[in-house]
Amino acid sequence: MSAKNPPKTPIYEGKAKKLFEGPEPGTLIQHFKDDATAFNAKKKGTIQGKGIINNKISEFLMSRLNDMGVPTHFIRSLNMREQLVRAVEIIPLEIIVRNYAAGSFAERFGAFEGESLGSPLMEFCLKDDRLGDPFIAEDHIYAFGIAQPEEIDEVRHYALRVNDILSGLFYGHGIRLIDLKLEFGRYYEGEGELIVLADEISPDTCRLWDVTTNDKLDKDRFRRDLGGTEEAYREVARRLGVLPSMNVVETHAFDAAPAKKAAKGKAAKPTAKAAPAKAKAKSKTKPKKK
Ligand code: AIR
Ligand code: ASP
Numbered sequence: 001m002s003a004k005n006p007p008k009t010p011i012y013e014g015k016a017k018k019l020f021e022g023p024e025p026g027t028l029i030q031h032f033k034d035d036a037t038a039f040n041a042k043k044k045g046t047i048q049g050k051g052i053i054n055n056k057i058s059e060f061l062m063s064r065l066n067d068m069g070v071p072t073h074f075i076r077s078l079n080m081r082e083q084l085v086r087a088v089e090i091i092p093l094e095i096i097v098r099n100y101a102a103g104s105f106a107e108r109f110g111a112f113e114g115e116s117l118g119s120p121l122m123e124f125c126l127k128d129d130r131l132g133d134p135f136i137a138e139d140h141i142y143a144f145g146i147a148q149p150e151e152i153d154e155v156r157h158y159a160l161r162v163n164d165i166l167s168g169l170f171y172g173h174g175i176r177l178i179d180l181k182l183e184f185g186r187y188y189e190g191e192g193e194l195i196v197l198a199d200e201i202s203p204d205t206c207r208l209w210d211v212t213t214n215d216k217l218d219k220d221r222f223r224r225d226l227g228g229t230e231e232a233y234r235e236v237a238r239r240l241g242v243l244p245s246m247n248v249v250e251t252h253a254f255d256a257a258p259a260k261k262a263a264k265g266k267a268a269k270p271t272a273k274a275a276p277a278k279a280k281a282k283s284k285t286k287p288k289k290k
Pocket of ligand 2: 015037038039040041042204219223
């Protein structure tokens with residue numbers, strides 16, 4: 001029929017996603033791209049099929065979090081690359097929760113990657129590409145009027161809860177959650193304001209290591225030119241039971257990847273099968289078959 005897919009009104013384009021006006025007031029369409037950047041966009045590239053995979057993974061994880069009482073912006077999946085989300089006012093902070101030393105933390109403090117931090121450690125960065133997302137202290141957050149203390153209390157509470165829930169969920173699928181980056185927004189309802197989890201949760205925003213081999217199943221493969229990036233993203237989706245069944249994203253397990261350095265990594269997939277996968281059974285994403 002004629003105007004089946006009317007052009008959408010673009011609202012914002014980020015490095016990995018685009019936002020369009022949603023079909024109803026207070027909603028947005030979040031579109032996942034294959035574009036990948038690292039080091040504050042100094043490194044740019046494409047991870048084939050990433051948008052589709054991240055859309056699925058993020059939908060799955062946000063839905064599980066919603067089930068567990070964490071308010072999120074996610075409403076429902078629309079298609080392979082798009083999901084409907086609540087329009088929120090993003091708090092311009094990147095909330096990083098770390099369980100193990102890695103990345104910039106390991107560099108800064110001379111820690112070994114993979115060293116346990118004992119208990120989760122939270123860091124705040126200002127979400128500002130021009131400034132390179134610098135660290136920001138809580139005092140700065142209040143002094144600059146970025147958020148109120150009560151809001152930061154909630155952000156902290158939810159960030160720890162998300163980390164806790166996801167650490168367990170991933171572990172059940174043979175994946176260790178090393179660290180993750182979260183973003184929160186303000187959702188206005190009547191005169192009330194609700195802090196909700198926004199953005200995405202995916203291998204772009206989490207460090208995910210295989211529990212037995214320590215193989216990296218996340219964007220570090222792209223950042224560090226390790227090879228096998230697409231396969232790693234697919235492997236995460238496969239283990240979570242949300243791998244879209246389309247020919248491009250089917251087939252080979254992670255250990256078949258051309259990852260030059262996965263020399264000893266023959267075990268990336270067996271653990272997945274052994275996983276109890278409590279979440280898998282009720283994956284409300286597109287009943288794969290029924
Ligand atoms: N992150 C930070 N900025 C953008 C993203 N995606 C995520 C990384 C990693 C965590 O935050 O993917 O999971 C910590 O990153 P870093 O580089 O500070 O160690
Ligand atoms: N995506 C961010 C950037 O382009 C950070 C990262 O993921 O490394 O800088």
